[in-house]
Amino acid sequence: MTTELHKIAARILLLPALLVALGVMVKGYSDPGDGFSAGVIAALAIALQLMVFGPGELDRLPLIRYAPYAVFLGLIISLLTAFVPSVMGQTLFTHWPPAGDSATVFGTLEFITAVAFDVGVFLIVFGFGVGVLSSFARAEARIRTSEERAARSDKDNSGKREAGNST
Amino acid sequence: MSWLTDPNPALTVLIVAMLAPVLTLMAGAWRPASVRAVAVGTTALAFGTAIWATAIEPSTFSMMWIETWNVQFELAFDGLAAMYTLLATGIGLFVVLYAAGYMPLHREHKGRPLIDDARFFGFLLLFMASMVGLVMAQDLLLIFVFWDLTAVASFFLIGFDRDEEDARDSALMALLVTGISAIGVLIGALLLWQEYRTFSLPLIFEQMESSSTVTWAAALIMVGALAKSAQFPFHFWLPRAMVAPTPVSSYLHSAAMVAAGVFLIGRIFPLIELEPWLGNALVAVGSASMVVGGVVALTRDVFKQVLAYSTISQYGYVVVLFGLGGTYGVGGAMFYVIAHALAKCALFMTAGAVTEATGKSTLSESGGALRGMPLLAFGSLLAAAGMMALPLTIGFFKDELFFAAATEHGRAMQAFAVLGAALSFAYIGRLWIGIFLGSVKHEHRSIGALMTWPVVGLGILTAIGGVWVLPFRDIAERAASVSFRQALDLDLAYHLDTRPENVMALSVYALGVAVLLTERWWRNSLRALVSIGEVIGPAHLYLLTLRGLSRLSDRVHDFEVRDLRSRIASIMGPAGVLVGLAVIFTPTEGTFVIGPLQRSDIPLLTMVIATAASGVMVTLPRDHLRMVLTLSCVGYSLAVVYAFLGSPDVALVAVLIETIFALVLIAMLVLMPKSILRYEARLRPARWKLGRDAIVATIAGLMAFFVAWSALSRPSASTTVISRQIELTPLAHGYDIVTVILADFRGFDTLGEITVVAIAFLGIISLIRVGRLR
Numbered sequence A: 001m002t003t004e005l006h007k008i009a010a011r012i013l014l015l016p017a018l019l020v021a022l023g024v025m026v027k028g029y030s031d032p033g034d035g036f037s038a039g040v041i042a043a044l045a046i047a048l049q050l051m052v053f054g055p056g057e058l059d060r061l062p063l064i065r066y067a068p069y070a071v072f073l074g075l076i077i078s079l080l081t082a083f084v085p086s087v088m089g090q091t092l093f094t095h096w097p098p099a100g101d102s103a104t105v106f107g108t109l110e111f112i113t114a115v116a117f118d119v120g121v122f123l124i125v126f127g128f129g130v131g132v133l134s135s136f137a138r139a140e141a142r143i144r145t146s147e148e149r150a151a152r153s154d155k156d157n158s159g160k161r162e163a164g165n166s167t
Numbered sequence B: 001m002s003w004l005t006d007p008n009p010a011l012t013v014l015i016v017a018m019l020a021p022v023l024t025l026m027a028g029a030w031r032p033a034s035v036r037a038v039a040v041g042t043t044a045l046a047f048g049t050a051i052w053a054t055a056i057e058p059s060t061f062s063m064m065w066i067e068t069w070n071v072q073f074e075l076a077f078d079g080l081a082a083m084y085t086l087l088a089t090g091i092g093l094f095v096v097l098y099a100a101g102y103m104p105l106h107r108e109h110k111g112r113p114l115i116d117d118a119r120f121f122g123f124l125l126l127f128m129a130s131m132v133g134l135v136m137a138q139d140l141l142l143i144f145v146f147w148d149l150t151a152v153a154s155f156f157l158i159g160f161d162r163d164e165e166d167a168r169d170s171a172l173m174a175l176l177v178t179g180i181s182a183i184g185v186l187i188g189a190l191l192l193w194q195e196y197r198t199f200s201l202p203l204i205f206e207q208m209e210s211s212s213t214v215t216w217a218a219a220l221i222m223v224g225a226l227a228k229s230a231q232f233p234f235h236f237w238l239p240r241a242m243v244a245p246t247p248v249s250s251y252l253h254s255a256a257m258v259a260a261g262v263f264l265i266g267r268i269f270p271l272i273e274l275e276p277w278l279g280n281a282l283v284a285v286g287s288a289s290m291v292v293g294g295v296v297a298l299t300r301d302v303f304k305q306v307l308a309y310s311t312i313s314q315y316g317y318v319v320v321l322f323g324l325g326g327t328y329g330v331g332g333a334m335f336y337v338i339a340h341a342l343a344k345c346a347l348f349m350t351a352g353a354v355t356e357a358t359g360k361s362t363l364s365e366s367g368g369a370l371r372g373m374p375l376l377a378f379g380s381l382l383a384a385a386g387m388m389a390l391p392l393t394i395g396f397f398k399d400e401l402f403f404a405a406a407t408e409h410g411r412a413m414q415a416f417a418v419l420g421a422a423l424s425f426a427y428i429g430r431l432w433i434g435i436f437l438g439s440v441k442h443e444h445r446s447i448g449a450l451m452t453w454p455v456v457g458l459g460i461l462t463a464i465g466g467v468w469v470l471p472f473r474d475i476a477e478r479a480a481s482v483s484f485r486q487a488l489d490l491d492l493a494y495h496l497d498t499r500p501e502n503v504m505a506l507s508v509y510a511l512g513v514a515v516l517l518t519e520r521w522w523r524n525s526l527r528a529l530v531s532i533g534e535v536i537g538p539a540h541l542y543l544l545t546l547r548g549l550s551r552l553s554d555r556v557h558d559f560e561v562r563d564l565r566s567r568i569a570s571i572m573g574p575a576g577v578l579v580g581l582a583v584i585f586t587p588t589e590g591t592f593v594i595g596p597l598q599r600s601d602i603p604l605l606t607m608v609i610a611t612a613a614s615g616v617m618v619t620l621p622r623d624h625l626r627m628v629l630t631l632s633c634v635g636y637s638l639a640v641v642y643a644f645l646g647s648p649d650v651a652l653v654a655v656l657i658e659t660i661f662a663l664v665l666i667a668m669l670v671l672m673p674k675s676i677l678r679y680e681a682r683l684r685p686a687r688w689k690l691g692r693d694a695i696v697a698t699i700a701g702l703m704a705f706f707v708a709w710s711a712l713s714r715p716s717a718s719t720t721v722i723s724r725q726i727e728l729t730p731l732a733h734g735y736d737i738v739t740v741i742l743a744d745f746r747g748f749d750t751l752g753e754i755t756v757v758a759i760a761f762l763g764i765i766s767l768i769r770v771g772r773l774r
Helices: A004-029 A035-053 A064-087 A113-166 B009-030 B032-055 B079-110 B116-136 B140-158 B165-196 B201-207 B212-228 B237-243 B246-252 B257-267 B269-273 B276-299 B303-324 B326-358 B374-387 B394-407 B410-436 B449-467 B470-484 B500-517 B519-536 B538-562 B564-585 B599-617 B624-645 B648-671 B674-682 B687-713 B716-728 B737-745 B747-770
Strands: B059-066 B071-077
Touching (some): A004 A035, A004 A113, A035 B648, A064 A113, A064 B747, A113 B648, A113 B737, B009 B032, B009 B059, B009 B079, B009 B116, B032 B079, B071 B116, B071 B140, B079 B116, B079 B246, B079 B257, B079 B326, B079 B470, B116 B140, B116 B246, B116 B257, B140 B165, B140 B237, B140 B246, B140 B257, B165 B201, B165 B212, B165 B237, B201 B269, B212 B257, B212 B269, B237 B246, B237 B303, B246 B326, B257 B269, B257 B326, B257 B470, B269 B276, B269 B470, B276 B303, B276 B410, B276 B519, B303 B410, B326 B374, B326 B394, B326 B410, B326 B449, B326 B470, B374 B394, B374 B410, B394 B449, B410 B500, B500 B519, B519 B538, B538 B564, B564 B687, B624 B648, B648 B737, B716 B737, B737 B747
Antiparallel strands (some): B059 B071
16 A cells, blocks of 8 residues: 555655654753653654555664664663762752753753653653564564465475375 | 671671571572581570670660651660560570471471471571561561561461471461451551551650550550460461471470560550550450360370460460469569470470371370380470479479469459469370370380480470579569569569468369369360360351452452453442442532633533544444544544643643554554454444443443542642742743653652553563564
């Protein structure tokens, strides 16, 4: 059912979608959206490629093969932002810079540890979406090939049996 | 590191005791043959430490444990702790020595590997260590922790021969009876906390006043203690626990597990004293146990069963003594525990040694063991004499104190005391005579010195206590003064006059001998009586309850796992009913408010109706793809509702989630075999099933509806929080409050949620990769 039009649309949409995801995450502190939404948007962008080009596409896109590891990377980042303050004698989730202090600003992005935590959330959600969908796609492809092989060997076997019967 | 330079005795005793099981297990991992030596060595070390700590001043140790509830890790090596620590480690040393001789034989019988030694001694010493911790703990929560630790250790000890069903059942019974009743201890502790805002017993004693909360707390803790001490009607676990290897029985049922119960009564005695009826309850329960245990012990044939029922009966004495109160009551209870532990432990060991030597374990099959094992017979004769309260043994004084306490409470109590003591005289006498006297009925092989000398040692200690009672009296006095909260003086000496105690002792001997001589006449009728008790007794009730619960749980489980529908129904149905009951029974004024409807609400209302309509539509399609699509229709309409409500964050997330959710569902459908999907789509469920589903759905829907309605009708409780958070948002370098809440204010919740996501991801991936899915 995949037409050329689908393929072109999917390709054209990939980069803008990832950019939107980045924007949603970075601007999360001043506008609607956060790491979670960004993660889902990015995962949907990848899912579109998957649907149009099939699971083989995963290996061609840079770094997407490692998306499942993003879940654990993200978890580690979030855990670090949460627990490192407790090592330094503060309560959990004490963000830096402290309330009221000015932070380094780059456009609408402020460099604060809460954003790092949000990046962790983004990685987890993105890895989860891509990981689950891609493993489904792979499993589906595997089942299909094994079914085809089974059908072929069935045919072979029946051929052999007939041959055996005749001798 | 200050502990190294200035050792705190209380902490030291606990650490040394805790080292014993750890080192034993390590020795087991390193070289199983060394386990026995290590166990003996570490126990001796623990005993030595206990003696050292007893000799110096009482000491305390305290450390903040759970700050929010004001729970201290509070230990005190006071008189009471000293007595029970000495018992646990001292008797423990004898038991470990005996077990070092017993275990090789036991393993040989059962065909078990050498490594089982590590398990055995590990749990035995864990029991000892938790007992030591229990008796020093001053904080009720800490007491509860050690209390349960003893229960866990006893479970593994009683069920040591785990291949035998009987052993497993008995271990479970002991765990259930003592574990469930332990909840009484916990509830009691929480009640006391509610009253005094502390779990620390010394602080509670300082400010306690008689009130119904305190009385109930004390009563609940008492129930836990009585079950642990195998008192009527919780006594039935103890005879069953006799399936354990003999060293376990001789330890748990002389100086450890059952002693823990009366220890706890001694620990909270100031609370019990506040209310007279608690003392009376103790007298009643103790008396019942005395009679039931004593009568049944007279009819038993198996050695260990006689001893088990005698333990029930004799801890009944201790409980009665606590109930009577006063100098003689409390002091007598402490002294009784010491005397009983020495003698009973030796008798249990004797039973095990005789069984190992002759292969026989019943009175009717044995006799005349005196000739083959004169040393064992001598040791156990001293112990039996102690139990029978003959003069020149420590046991004489235990009964003297008992009689003195009874005399303070009138003639009826005196008569009852004599009766109880005579029963005790009779069943112990019957046991010893049955084993060692009479004609020789069997061959026997020699047993090692390790199984004989501990008995002799304990027997000699029993005899020494009858001549030089001073050290034992001191220990008991110091322990009693902790429970009694004032110094007391136990006058223990032989008096050659006709004071009531002496007269009572003489009548006990006369009555006891009479009972022994007339066994022929009462034996059969007593057995009949006891078998009636077995049919209608609490053990039967326990069995019925257990079976009923098991059947109920099976039925619920069968229903729940049958298919997805019944699984959902078994969660949503009961939850809906419970919430419905809550809605009916709580005052609902102001909870369910119907707000005014304005013109501007019309778009919102339309979308809400659309959502509801698509929700209904989900039930219609039969084929799976359409179901998924209708389901996401519900989600998208809900997203529009959020958008109209003015929460763009939530609307955005809803749309995204709905999209990816639909994709995942469709991907799952692709994975499923087409034939199954087609078959399922064609399936026409029976009409009654549809009706049942509709009812469950209605209940669950109403529940969700009422919960949402009541939550939305009362936003006032959280508005202050919300406005405060809105105020704080710029301070947290943000302008979008939802993000700031997620990443900062409630960051910990988010962390928990994303951790769940990561774990779920791991599960999904491994399920698919391993190929469990098809």
